[in-house]
Amino acid sequence: STTTRNTIGAMNGHRVPAHMKGPLDTHWKIKDKDGWILDWNGQRSAVVHQWDRFFREVVGHVDKLASDHLRKKKAIMELGI
Numbered sequence: 001s002t003t004t005r006n007t008i009g010a011m012n013g014h015r016v017p018a019h020m021k022g023p024l025d026t027h028w029k030i031k032d033k034d035g036w037i038l039d040w041n042g043q044r045s046a047v048v049h050q051w052d053r054f055f056r057e058v059v060g061h062v063d064k065l066a067s068d069h070l071r072k073k074k075a076i077m078e079l080g081i
Helices: 051-079
Strands: none
């Protein structure tokens, strides 16, 4: 089944001891080589809640997705579709 939301913030919250925190890719093993956050079953998460708690690791991918979306939207608008 598909996960509705992946709450990654819980892995970096104030209640998590410092020695248990780490990067999403090498420590938690939930970020793939392309920057996508993964569900427990290895599929890309549809929604990632509290990604800002891993801002430095995730913001580049979020910016890329936003830029790609805007570029596609602009191309469609220019075609008049």
